[in-house]
Amino acid sequence: MNLEHSEDGIVQRVRAMNERVVSFQEQGLYFYNQAVSELRGGARVLVNGREMGMFASYSYLGLIGHKRINKAAIEAIERYGTGTHGVRTLAGTLTIHRQLEETIAEFKGAEDAVTYTSGYATNLTVVSTLLGRNDYVISDKLNHASIVDGCLMSGAKFLRFKHNDMNSLEERLKSVPQGATKLVIADSVFSMDGDIIDFPRMVALCQKYQAWLMIDEAHSVGVLGKRGTGIEEHFNMPGTIDFKMGTLSKTIPSVGGYVAGKKELIRYLRHASRAYIFSAALPPAQAAAANEAFKVILDEPWRVEKLGANARQFIHGLRNRGFNTLKTETAIVPVVCGTDEAAFAMTQAAQRQDVFVLPVVSPAVPPGLSRLRATVTAAHEPAEIEHAMNVIEAAGRKIGLLDGRV
Ligand SMILES: *Cc1c(COP(=O)(O)O)cnc(C)c1O
Numbered sequence: 001m002n003l004e005h006s007e008d009g010i011v012q013r014v015r016a017m018n019e020r021v022v023s024f025q026e027q028g029l030y031f032y033n034q035a036v037s038e039l040r041g042g043a044r045v046l047v048n049g050r051e052m053g054m055f056a057s058y059s060y061l062g063l064i065g066h067k068r069i070n071k072a073a074i075e076a077i078e079r080y081g082t083g084t085h086g087v088r089t090l091a092g093t094l095t096i097h098r099q100l101e102e103t104i105a106e107f108k109g110a111e112d113a114v115t116y117t118s119g120y121a122t123n124l125t126v127v128s129t130l131l132g133r134n135d136y137v138i139s140d141k142l143n144h145a146s147i148v149d150g151c152l153m154s155g156a157k158f159l160r161f162k163h164n165d166m167n168s169l170e171e172r173l174k175s176v177p178q179g180a181t182k183l184v185i186a187d188s189v190f191s192m193d194g195d196i197i198d199f200p201r202m203v204a205l206c207q208k209y210q211a212w213l214m215i216d217e218a219h220s221v222g223v224l225g226k227r228g229t230g231i232e233e234h235f236n237m238p239g240t241i242d243f244k245m246g247t248l249s250k251t252i253p254s255v256g257g258y259v260a261g262k263k264e265l266i267r268y269l270r271h272a273s274r275a276y277i278f279s280a281a282l283p284p285a286q287a288a289a290a291n292e293a294f295k296v297i298l299d300e301p302w303r304v305e306k307l308g309a310n311a312r313q314f315i316h317g318l319r320n321r322g323f324n325t326l327k328t329e330t331a332i333v334p335v336v337c338g339t340d341e342a343a344f345a346m347t348q349a350a351q352r353q354d355v356f357v358l359p360v361v362s363p364a365v366p367p368g369l370s371r372l373r374a375t376v377t378a379a380h381e382p383a384e385i386e387h388a389m390n391v392i393e394a395a396g397r398k399i400g401l402l403d404g405r406v
Pocket residue numbers: 118119120121123144146187191216218219247248249255256257
């Protein structure tokens with residue numbers, strides 16, 4: 001296909017994206033895919049040959065590089081090799097997969113769990129396996145893209161409610177015909193805003209309207225609850241979620257996704273979900289790393305506590321400096337900049353002072369709410385957080401954000 005042919009839809013979309021990217025690259029405002037070349041311990045990394053403080057990490061408990069977890073991965077390679085013999089249902093299941101699923105089930109206070117090779121694939125396959133054309137799925141407007149894609153793929157009637165608005169959820173529930181199958185689905189902690197779902201009211205509504213409940217705990221495992229086990233612990237409401245979904249790539253320093261729940265539900269998913277049946281099993285090193293990480297979280301509860309203290313310091317410090325951080329209560333701290341250009345300029349100014357933050361712009365967030373999406377972890381020390389906030393404050397003054405010039 002000739003890329004000069006201008007009527008073609010693919011050509012036009014490819015060209016528009018390429019022009020946008022090249023224009024940002026030329027202005028030095030392109031922050032996509034900057035490679036980290038080395039981990040320097042704690043929350044410091046080497047990027048473009050410079051050591052920076054990492055303030056864009058999902059490794060909330062600072063477990064990347066943890067000795068026990070590395071050791072478990074290395075031992076798994078020595079025992080099983082680097083790959084599996086195929087998909088789980090054929091020759092791909094290893095004892096480490098069963099151990100990991102038992103560990104997850106125990107950690108999540110569930111009867112059983114099933115793992116997949118990514119969190120994205122988990123949401124796609126679980127929602128589309130559970131629901132079909134005659135069913136209803138009711139989803140928060142700010143839910144993660146993988147949930148949205150799973151809802152669309154299922155072919156179910158797709159209803160969305162206003163972000164974290166339980167009155168809006170109730171209206172949607174009321175609109176579903178009597179007797180129809182319905183699944184309510186939401187992030188526990190929202191990945192762009194850092195706020196927590198109104199879980200107690202959501203659970204009560206699901207019970208009142210006889211709806212299934214699925215919660216995506218990508219940003220709450222290791223973060224919420226005194227032991228870091230997630231949103232049920234945080235609200236002291238054990239056993240209230242039907243499908244407890246999570247990823248193995250954030251707090252858990254590996255890759256993969258899982259769902260935990262009642263054993264009949266998990267058995268069903270194991271025999272019916274296409275990402276389990278038609279996609280390769282998790283590699284042994286990643287399964288072993290994940291398995292060990294859940295144990296480390298329980299063995300080192302100081303990490304969860306320190307993350308909470310660090311998040312409070314970061315949120316209050318940025319608010320006191322005059323930034324709009326929306327309604328975050330967690331380690332994800334949006335610093336609203338307004339325009340895409342302002343978010344890029346803030347990123348550039350912060351990175352020049354060796355504070356690694358990243359911008360999030362539309363369409364990932366609504367126009368006008370472009371931001372730095374900064375995160376803290378348990379690996380940060382209070383002085384490092386103070387320093388990063390001073391750098392972000394200086395950036396905000398430099399580009400005119402703090403005195404209202406942009
Ligand atoms: C990251 C994320 C996912 C996807 O998980 P991966 O393991 O990275 O594929 C799903 N849901 C939410 C809310 C996430 O933040």
